Structures are given as structure tokens and as C-alpha cells.
Amino acid sequence: MTVRRVAARGVLALSAVLAMATGAGVGAAEPGGTDQCGHWTASTVSSGLGVLENLAFDGRGGLLLSEVPASGTDGALRRIRADGSREVLASAGSPGGIVVAGGTAYFTNGGSLISGVAGRADGVIQALDLDRGTVSTVARGLVAPNGLAVLPDGGFVVSRDVGTPTTLTRVAADGALTPLATDLTSTNGLAYDPNRRKLFVSTTFEPVSALAVLDLDRPDAAPVRITVPGYGPLNAADDLTVGPDGNVYLALNVAGRIVRVDPESGRSCTVAEDISFPTSARFGAGDGWDPRSLYVTSFAGTVIRLSPAA
Template identity: 30%
Template sequence: MNNRFAVLHGEQAVEPRLIEGWQCSRMTPASALFGANGMQFGSDGRLYVAQAMGSQVTAIDTTTGELEVIAENGGLITGPDDVAFDSQGNMYSTEVMSAQVTMRKPDGEVTVVSAELPSANGVTVFNDRLFIDEHRPKGRLFELYPNDDRPPRLIAKDLDSPNALAGGPDGKLYYPLVPKGEIWRADPESGELEQVTTGLFHPTAAKFSPSGELLVPQAGNGEVVKIDIDTGEQSVVAKVRPGIDNLAIDAEGKLYLSHFVDGGVAEVAMDGSNAARVLVEAGWVGPWGIA
């Protein structure tokens, strides 16, 4: 029985040794990805998917479905949970398990931007400025300076597990507080915070469409909602299975969803049909338990 973690490191997988009377057989296929976490489109038009469990970043051609590993397991990027790109094509990754944020240049060179950010998670480049947050109790929101030696600039603190964030048309940073079911915004200059809406079921990201609409996925129920940033009013635009980790929206306004529980990635219609064009089939990511 193949073990892809062993194969990645050039090792031989160890076959399971069974006690007499027991049998072992594969019940589900493995996911092509090691889970699917944060996503962002690169300047080449491909969809880049972070995989924290597999320490890997994979680029997907959304037309053909072709996959290419950009940052491989065992490389310099460890446990990436989210990715973002600047105008120079540099890819920033938040390493949720190592407290690091790294920058990968287009030529493949990787450098550490910061190594003192526990549970670094959400990342966005907004007006060519780099912002990250920490997904933990008493999490913090920072601006980072990848091109000089300035330390991270604290914008807000004592946030209850913020996650994937984005800059809005009003110049504010929008992010979810996952356990509270809330969306908040922060002024990146003053640090002033304001609640946008509440009552969501484990919202995991905040992203804006090309037309400026705020879209939020809910891991708890599989719904994606559009939120009016002035009134907080919510409307469901798509519904899939629970376990959504993140979303990305292409230049044409098409919605793509990732699932951390099964590694699935799909384009999902927002016309009420919930029609899905699967790019990466859902599969088995890891042993969460036995019964």
C-alpha cells in the first residue's frame, strides 16, 4: 500500500503488520492535495492552493485542471496555510505551525519575512502592502515589511481567532472571527475596529469580488454568503458540503472553494444552482479517528 509522504522523501513505505484474523484494504482514495487551505490567483492566471498538513503549495490551471507543485514537502516553506501575491509576483506564505511568514520570489528563492508570529494564518497584499493575522485566541493583526528591516507593525490585538483577510473598497481590512461567527474590519492606519455582521457558522475567510462584493464561506454549514458592508445584511449565494476553508474569485467573478477536510477544490456557481465544476476531487486527507 503506497504512502505518499514516504515517497515524497524518497523512503520506502512500511506495510502494515496485521494480527492474525484481521484484513486491511483501502476504503477511500487519497486526495490529490494534502487538504486544501488558503487560495489565491497568481499573475499567471493559475490558482495557488496552500496545504498546511502536507507542507506544500500547488498551482492549478483552472481551465485544464493540471496541477503543478510549486513549493514541495520538505522544502523551505513549512506548513503553509494561506498565500498572497504582490505586484512583483512574489508569493507570501503564512506558516501556521512554525510562526513564520515567507516570501518566494518568481525565481524560486525563499526568504523569511518574519519568524515571530504564532499561528500566522491569514495573509493579503492590499495596495502592495503586506498584512497578516494570527489564528489563535488573542490573535494579532500586523503589517509586515518584506523589503526592509522594519519590525512588524501591530494594528490590532486580542482578536478571537481571525482567519483569511482581504482589503475592501473602503480601504479597510476585513477578517472573520471564526469561533464567534463574526466579520470585522480594521483601519490599517489607526487600528480602529468595527463589527460588520454576526450570526455566521464558523466563517473562515473574507474576500472581495472584482465588483467589490464581500463574500464569506462558512465551514460549519457549507454556505457562502454575500454581505453588505454598509448594513451587514447577508444573502446566501452558494451552498456546498461543510468544511470550506477558503475561497478565491477570478477576474471574471467566478467563485472557487477549497475544503480542508477532504482536499477538494471546485468552481461553484452563484446563480442559485450550486452547480460545481470540480478541479480537484475530494478524497482522504488524513486519519482523524477510528470507530
């Protein structure tokens, strides 16, 4: 998301607070907190970056970031290494979700607030060849694409949480676009779990924060919805990942928390809180990155490491 989306989230969060204070338009809120997931220690890996929307490990010692400067334009796909070195890999106006598959980093681009509100189909999925450094476009015609999942058949799913409709789009390997699970709105974070053959989706601005589970082998089936405690806009659920333990780790942007959700039982707990606008979380992968630790991006331009107790 661009810095303009940060402002939009702030307005919505303030509106939600006022609505709850006056009792207008808001039902009974879920409890705001969850139990703690044991003790996790937070440390800063990198700071002083632009607005960070997403991250992925490239498997070759680098952490890839979707970065937009404070101006809200002229974003980039950036790589940082465990030794602190940084480099820009590709220019991107409004980069969003990143998924690394083999030697390619796929990412959404064109997810600006203006495009979303205006309904401009200028969004794309692009592919960065990590060996050659070249960028190609693999899908066009998307409106404000945000989250991204890569599917086993070579296709993709993208989310949209600005404008209307804020639903999912399935992108075939040949670039053809079709709506997916259209009753699921305000979609944002995406993660495909190959072990379960399920797609996990977060919703951002709905009154009830939901972690939705889609069976892509049965695309017409209604998604299973797991409620995440807290009022939706005050959570502002963002991106997510499936951990090596099979649990889903979800960034709650406005709430400033990372929560862990057991998709089998629906139970959740808090991994960390008091993080400034966290946007995405991934477990470490590659040289220099701890596979037991979660690495978290934020709108504040920081990358934070969350390490569990031994």
C-alpha cells in the same frame, strides 16, 4: 490549517452543540441561515488533493493552493491550471494565506496547531518569485500565522486563531512586528480593499461571528463589526475576499456555506451551501478562469467552482 486543526474545529463544533443542548455557557443564538443570493451552480474543478487552506490566482493561468497532506506535515504551495495539470512550486510545512502582488506570491508558513498552542514564534511570511521559482523569507518571529493581507506600503497583516492571543499582527516592510486591533480575537480571514482603504477580518470561534472592518489610516480606532448570522463556532468563519461588486464573500467552514456580505448595509445572503469544510474563495483571474465565478477550496481536498446564473 493542518489536519490537526480540522480535528480541533470538530471538537469545538461538537462542544458548541452540546452547550446549546444543555443551555450551558451559550446565549441566544443568531438565526442559522440567510437569504439566497440568487442561483449559483457548483461544479468540481479538481479533487484528490490534500487539505487545502487557501488559494490565489497568479495572473498567468495558474491557481495557487496552500496544501497539506493528510499526514499533517510536509505541505506545499501547489499550482493547478484550467486544463487540470498540477505542479508543486515550493515546499512549505504549514502554508496558510496566499496573496499575489505583481510577480510575487506571498504566503504564510508555520501555522501549525502545535506552534499555536505552544506559542512558538517559528512562523514566517515567504515570497515565491513566480518568474524564477525561488523562495525567500520576508518576515520571521510570527506565532501560527494564518490569514495574510498585503498593504500598499509594502507591509503585511497576519491573523492567528490558535493559542493565545488570537489577534492580528502588523508586519512593517522592514519586518518589524506590532500588535493591531488587540480587542479583536479569534482572527482568521483577511482581505485588504484598496478602494475603501479598509481591512476586512473574520472571527472564527467567538460566540458571535463577526466580519470586522479596520481603517488602517486610523489604527487606534475600534473596528466596525458586522454580525454574520449563526453561532460562531458552528459557522467557523474562515477566509474571505472582496468581490468586484464590492461585497465580501466569506467561507463558513463548519457550516459548509459561502456567504456574501454587503459591508455598507451589513446584510448577508447565501451563495452556496452543503460544501464540505470550505476554507477560502476567490473570483477567477487569468486565462481559463471565469472572472464571474467563485473558486472555493476545502479541507476535503477539492476546488469547487460556483457560477452565478446568467
